[in-house]
Amino acid sequence: MRFATLLVLCAVMAVGANADDKWPAGYVPGTPEYSGYRVGGEDCENAVVIAALPYTDTGNTCSFLHDYDEVCFYSGSLSPDVVYQYTPCGDGIVYMTLCTGITDYDTKLYVYQDECVPPFFACNDDECSGGFMFVSELMPVVLELGHTYYIIVDGYGSDCGNYTIDITGDEGGSPADSPTWGSIKALFK
Numbered sequence: 001m002r003f004a005t006l007l008v009l010c011a012v013m014a015v016g017a018n019a020d021d022k023w024p025a026g027y028v029p030g031t032p033e034y035s036g037y038r039v040g041g042e043d044c045e046n047a048v049v050i051a052a053l054p055y056t057d058t059g060n061t062c063s064f065l066h067d068y069d070e071v072c073f074y075s076g077s078l079s080p081d082v083v084y085q086y087t088p089c090g091d092g093i094v095y096m097t098l099c100t101g102i103t104d105y106d107t108k109l110y111v112y113q114d115e116c117v118p119p120f121f122a123c124n125d126d127e128c129s130g131g132f133m134f135v136s137e138l139m140p141v142v143l144e145l146g147h148t149y150y151i152i153v154d155g156y157g158s159d160c161g162n163y164t165i166d167i168t169g170d171e172g173g174s175p176a177d178s179p180t181w182g183s184i185k186a187l188f189k
Helices: 002-016 181-187
Strands: 048-050 055-060 082-086 092-097 107-113 122-125 137-143 149-155 162-169
Antiparallel strands (some): 055 162, 082 149, 092 137
């Protein structure tokens, strides 16, 4: 019964979700202040909530603060970061990438589970190169029902810039039926 209730709640949230609804009227994405108050994305307490997949957003990290850092091969980053929050409606495999769109700086992408403290749940630095080199993606990431995930768009060193984040997947599906479920799940445990 609890699972069915959660699925209905997630479906209702998805119907009313619009990526543009997260910003107040007149707000320019990528700027952390608007009319004297802090808007979403600055840290885990003010994360931009992703209501449903697929999800795409663009922004610029340069006007945000340096709140988090994870070592996925490189340490000592002082880059500003932006935070997204996602609670899946069921177990699923998702794909997160900064490799499409307008990303134009050396990025780092990582995920925390349930709270924004180390160790990371998944992390990548420099997975792909397209229009700009040293861009990050996490493919695949196994998410589980009953957890909240914080997705942090960060940078290498003190780099910041424009980004496009795309998140797709089969959230709410049943990856346990997939023959690759065990091997994928083992990568992130």
